[in-house]
Amino acid sequence: MTGIEVKGARQLQATMRSAGKGLTDFTTPNRDAADIAARASAALAPVRSGRLQRTIRASGSRTAAIIRAGNSTVPYAPPIHWGWPGRNIIPQPFLSDGAQDSEGRWIPVYEDYVDEYLHTIEGA
Numbered sequence: 001m002t003g004i005e006v007k008g009a010r011q012l013q014a015t016m017r018s019a020g021k022g023l024t025d026f027t028t029p030n031r032d033a034a035d036i037a038a039r040a041s042a043a044l045a046p047v048r049s050g051r052l053q054r055t056i057r058a059s060g061s062r063t064a065a066i067i068r069a070g071n072s073t074v075p076y077a078p079p080i081h082w083g084w085p086g087r088n089i090i091p092q093p094f095l096s097d098g099a100q101d102s103e104g105r106w107i108p109v110y111e112d113y114v115d116e117y118l119h120t121i122e123g124a
Contacts, residue, residue, distance in 0.1 A: 026060070026063065026110075027061060029110050029112075029113040030066075032109045033065045035058045037098055040098035044101070045094045055069050056095070057069075067095050080094075081093055
């Protein structure tokens with residue numbers, strides 16, 4: 001009879017199961033990456049009074065890094081960012097450009113998070 005015996009297989013299976021569950025919650029790295037991109041976006045935002053720039057904020061959920069601009073007192077953020085041809089407003093995509101320009105700074109946030117998590121897995 002031939003076969004293979006894996007010592008610690010149950011522990012490895014349990015650890016891999018918990019690792020899979022743990023890597024579904026990216027709230028912290030998403031928030032950290034969004035903070036980096038939001039700072040870069042604020043630097044690129046058009047400034048007249050500075051009100052638009054002060055409304056740029058970041059948040060993170062389990063599945064997304066989010067950057068927002070504007071609020072009820074600054075409702076013009078979307079037309080400034082995306083443009084409004086009917087009103088001759090040329091797009092100034094400061095949020096998109098800030099996220100792209102800072103990519104080299106926020107990608108390592110995700111790499112570090114995954115590496116850190118993988119180091120916590122026993123038996124892998």
